[in-house]
Amino acid sequence: MLDVRRLRLLRELARRGTIAAVAEALSFSPSAVSQQLGVLEREAGLSLLERTGRRVRLTPAGQNLVRHAEAVLERLERAEADLAEARGGLAGALRIGAFPTASRAIVPAALVALARRHPGLEPMVCETDPAAVAHALRAGDLDVALVHAYDFVPAEREPGLTTEPLYGEAMYLAEPATGTPGTPGGVRTAGALGTAGAPAPDQDAVLRAHAGSPWITASPGTLCHAMTVRACQAAGFTPRVRHQVDEFATVLALVAAGQGVAVVPQLGVTGPADPSVHLTRLAMQRRTNLAFRSGAGAHPAVAAFGAALRAAVPPDLAGSRAEA
Numbered sequence: 001m002l003d004v005r006r007l008r009l010l011r012e013l014a015r016r017g018t019i020a021a022v023a024e025a026l027s028f029s030p031s032a033v034s035q036q037l038g039v040l041e042r043e044a045g046l047s048l049l050e051r052t053g054r055r056v057r058l059t060p061a062g063q064n065l066v067r068h069a070e071a072v073l074e075r076l077e078r079a080e081a082d083l084a085e086a087r088g089g090l091a092g093a094l095r096i097g098a099f100p101t102a103s104r105a106i107v108p109a110a111l112v113a114l115a116r117r118h119p120g121l122e123p124m125v126c127e128t129d130p131a132a133v134a135h136a137l138r139a140g141d142l143d144v145a146l147v148h149a150y151d152f153v154p155a156e157r158e159p160g161l162t163t164e165p166l167y168g169e170a171m172y173l174a175e176p177a178t179g180t181p182g183t184p185g186g187v188r189t190a191g192a193l194g195t196a197g198a199p200a201p202d203q204d205a206v207l208r209a210h211a212g213s214p215w216i217t218a219s220p221g222t223l224c225h226a227m228t229v230r231a232c233q234a235a236g237f238t239p240r241v242r243h244q245v246d247e248f249a250t251v252l253a254l255v256a257a258g259q260g261v262a263v264v265p266q267l268g269v270t271g272p273a274d275p276s277v278h279l280t281r282l283a284m285q286r287r288t289n290l291a292f293r294s295g296a297g298a299h300p301a302v303a304a305f306g307a308a309l310r311a312a313v314p315p316d317l318a319g320s321r322a323e324a
Helices: 004-016 019-026 030-044 060-087 100-105 107-117 130-139 203-208 223-234 248-256 300-312
Strands: 049-052 055-058 092-098 121-127 144-150 161-176 187-189 214-217 240-244 262-265 277-293
Touching: 004 019, 004 030, 004 055, 004 060, 004 130, 019 030, 019 130, 055 060, 060 277, 060 300, 092 100, 092 130, 092 300, 100 107, 100 121, 107 121, 107 300, 121 300, 130 144, 130 161, 130 277, 144 161, 144 223, 144 300, 161 248, 161 300, 203 223, 203 277, 214 223, 214 248, 214 262, 223 262, 223 277, 248 262, 248 277, 277 300
Parallel strands: 092 121, 092 144, 187 277, 214 240
Antiparallel strands: 049 055, 144 277, 161 262, 161 277
């Protein structure tokens, strides 16, 4: 009989590529992972792995077993959801991953509603970059998470995970107001009609006007960083990055100080308008989804948190739904 825990290790190896990466993600020693995978091979009765230098490649039999493992693990998630439903009365920890703007603007109101309806549930929020969510969910470090994708950085399909749409956000080019046409601190729309009815500049033209400007981006390796770089490249240039900052309030403060320009999402520019910053609405969007392990969508705690989140989405976001 194949052991489910060893099947989980094989699935993680298929995603991560090295024994060391699997061990680090699941808090095992590399030798323990190797030993368990060796036992799995003996249980299967044939070779599942091929070593190529420091990396490990799955054999065709190993790849086929991973596909079966995905189905088995999803079925177990459904079984846990059924048991939770049968027990009635939500209680215990719910580990939630969220990125900073959603953590500030949407999650708190959702937690208030969740506590009112399910006082025995203990939500535990951990700020997590969407790029790291898939591994955290599969490893069991998170139960549910908010993830986002941009027009220039579409979300990749992650085996073993399911996503549901929550909302979409407008994106803006933020630039110092000094010397900017129009009203300081105002908003123009790129790729649509302006407030006066005249066509506003298209997105590529808006970005290309700052081909020679210093740029402020998020840290390399994040989706936000990739979004800015790819949007600029689509407009015909590579941005000259001066500052790398992940917190959008800090990004806008640097823009106000004349330190560069940046692309920021709608939730990153909430609050009183800063007359030192001029915002131009772009044609692209950021879309936010709710992610969880496949089969866990019917779990009462996951479903309750999803319902609370949707009720907490501000009206100006709710009309622009994300895509799963």
